[in-house]
Amino acid sequence: MLSIGKQLTPEQRLSKAVVDIMGNPKYVALAGVLMIGDRSVDDSVSTACTNGRDEVYGRDFIDKLNDPELRFLVLHECYHKLYRHLTTWRHLYEENPQLANIACDYVINIKIADDNTDGWAVMPKDGCLDPKYRGWDSASVFADLRDNNQSDGGSGDGSGDSSSSQGGQPQGFDDHDWDGAQELTDADKRELARDIDEAIRQGALIAGKIGSGGDRDLVDLLEPQIDWREVLREFIQTTCAGNDYSTWQRPNRRYVSSGYYMPSGISEQVGELVIAVDTSGSIGQLELSAFMSEIKSICDTVHPEAIRLLYWDTEVCQDEKYDVHQLDDLIKTTKPKGGGGTSVECVPAYLTEHGVKPQACIVLTDGYLGGSWGSWSCPVLWCILDNRSAKPDTGKHVHIKSRDM
Numbered sequence: 001m002l003s004i005g006k007q008l009t010p011e012q013r014l015s016k017a018v019v020d021i022m023g024n025p026k027y028v029a030l031a032g033v034l035m036i037g038d039r040s041v042d043d044s045v046s047t048a049c050t051n052g053r054d055e056v057y058g059r060d061f062i063d064k065l066n067d068p069e070l071r072f073l074v075l076h077e078c079y080h081k082l083y084r085h086l087t088t089w090r091h092l093y094e095e096n097p098q099l100a101n102i103a104c105d106y107v108i109n110i111k112i113a114d115d116n117t118d119g120w121a122v123m124p125k126d127g128c129l130d131p132k133y134r135g136w137d138s139a140s141v142f143a144d145l146r147d148n149n150q151s152d153g154g155s156g157d158g159s160g161d162s163s164s165s166q167g168g169q170p171q172g173f174d175d176h177d178w179d180g181a182q183e184l185t186d187a188d189k190r191e192l193a194r195d196i197d198e199a200i201r202q203g204a205l206i207a208g209k210i211g212s213g214g215d216r217d218l219v220d221l222l223e224p225q226i227d228w229r230e231v232l233r234e235f236i237q238t239t240c241a242g243n244d245y246s247t248w249q250r251p252n253r254r255y256v257s258s259g260y261y262m263p264s265g266i267s268e269q270v271g272e273l274v275i276a277v278d279t280s281g282s283i284g285q286l287e288l289s290a291f292m293s294e295i296k297s298i299c300d301t302v303h304p305e306a307i308r309l310l311y312w313d314t315e316v317c318q319d320e321k322y323d324v325h326q327l328d329d330l331i332k333t334t335k336p337k338g339g340g341g342t343s344v345e346c347v348p349a350y351l352t353e354h355g356v357k358p359q360a361c362i363v364l365t366d367g368y369l370g371g372s373w374g375s376w377s378c379p380v381l382w383c384i385l386d387n388r389s390a391k392p393d394t395g396k397h398v399h400i401k402s403r404d405m
Contacts (some may be wrong), residue, residue: 009060027075029207032199034074036192047173050077051180052086053192061214066221068122072112075121077176079108079329082196085138086181088146088386088402091284092142093178098171103142106133137389139368152370198287226381229294232362235381236273238300239360271359273299274378276310276347278365279308279317279338287385287402291364292331299327303361308356313340314370316350342366345374350375366390 008016018039018387022031045058062070076174080086085104092100097358104130112121113129133141199234208312277283299307312316317338322330328344344363351358360379367382367390375376387401 008060010057010326011060013062013067013070014041014057014074016105017067017074020067020071020333021074021078024120029203030075030078030082031206032202033078036081036195036199044173047175048073049075049175049177049180050080050086051177051184052081052084053079053184053188054180056177065124068123069124072116072123073174075112078178079111080104083107083138084193084196086176086178089138089142090178090182092139093176096142096146097178099142099145099350100138101176101179102128102147102170102172104175105136106130106141106175108137110134114296126170126173128170128172138386139366139387141235144182148271155186195282199270204296228398228400230382231396232381233298235301235362235379235396236360239379240273240302240304252340271304271354272306272308273304274308274356274361275356276312276344276361276363277336278313278342278344278363279311279336280313280342280366280368282338283366283385284402288336288364289331291383292334293342295362296327296330299324302358308358309334310347311336311338311349312344312350313338313344314343319350319354331334340369341370343370345371348374348376367392385392 006375018034018199021027022034037050037055039055041056041062042056042061043059045056045061047061048055048057049055055074057073065073083104089100089104092103093158109123109127109129110133113123114134127291133144136144226304227403242365263363277288277291295307305324306329307322307327309318309320309322309330310316318335320334342365344365347361347363350356351361361376362381362383366384367384367387373382373392373394375396382390382392382395382397383400384390384392385400388399391397
């Protein structure tokens with residue numbers, strides 16, 4: 001037991017801050033997330049950082065903070081982990097490290113500040129805080145900062161050094177270990193995703209039992225997820241169903257609900273499918289490979305005449321066509337191109353210009369578009385990555401979490 005009046009070490013103060021947070025009814029739902037990964041104090045660290053799993057705090061930095069500021073800092077790192085910032089927004093970091101850092105910080109800090117108007121947790125000096133970004137996600141903040149030139153980003157080492165600012169924009173009080181997050185193995189990332197999901201579920205359950213009201217963000221994260229693979233398969237099979245002949249082995253589902261058992265129409269081969277992939281920066285190789293693997297698996301069943309793979313940003317940058325005998329080589333030979341803005345209107349315009357009349361089009365995008373959802377002359381399915389706020393006004397859509405791919 002510590003002696004009364006004895007000054008606590010940075011390690012002890014850090015542990016006390018964690019215990020304080022777990023004991024606060026407002027944050028009881030975060031208890032599980034706070035227990036994920038290792039938490040340590042390091043003399044070589046100037047501020048604090050997380051790789052999305054582990055947290056490291058600078059000894060001298062802790063000494064500069066009072067207890068409310070230290071509680072704010074621990075909550076800040078916890079929310080980085082909860083929101084999976086270091087993996088979800090990797091593409092933003094690769095575009096502009098400095099803007100990616102402060103965009104994530106703006107999202108977190110306004111939430112913590114709104115929850116602590118009583119001063120129980122106080123933002124440390126140099127933090128990024130703007131009521132304008134209340135309720136925004138990191139990609140939206142990033143786009144706003146970029147479009148309004150509030151920071152030039154510099155050379156960008158991802159350090160988030162709070163001692164400097166660019167263009168009058170605060171740079172944040174903590175670091176962001178993007179490289180450490182990238183070094184996690186695929187197995188580590190899958191385990192981390194499972195641990196966070198379980199922590200969210202347990203936290204929401206505990207909060208509900210004690211009547212604390214919990215955290216609205218946790219409720220949103222717990223919304224039932226539709227299996228995107230099933231939606232994709234259903235769309236292709238339904239859209240590409242023909243009537244070359246009928247079979248009684250698979251009943252026509254249009255009539256089953258009315259009590260009638262009717263045959264389904266089947267085609268030996270369907271027309272051309274267009275797969276339009278957003279290459280503005282959000283779709284990584286891992287997500288693309290998983291998506292195309294699923295497409296190929298489905299096509300092995302429905303036998304499309306061809307797959308036309310279009311890579312686009314503000315224009316169609318690459319057009320690749322594969323006939324039914326080349327699908328096995330699709331994943332290995334495809335060469336994504338692009339990386340500019342995001343305007344999906346270019347895809348239907350391209351199809352019209354080149355006289356392409358697909359049986360259906362499937363669009364893989366993050367949904368952060370610079371214009372409208374476009375005008376389509378064929379059925380379209382939107383597969384939207386890590387952006388639940390995106391709601392296309394045409395066609396069907398399914399939301400996908402990158403960690404589920």
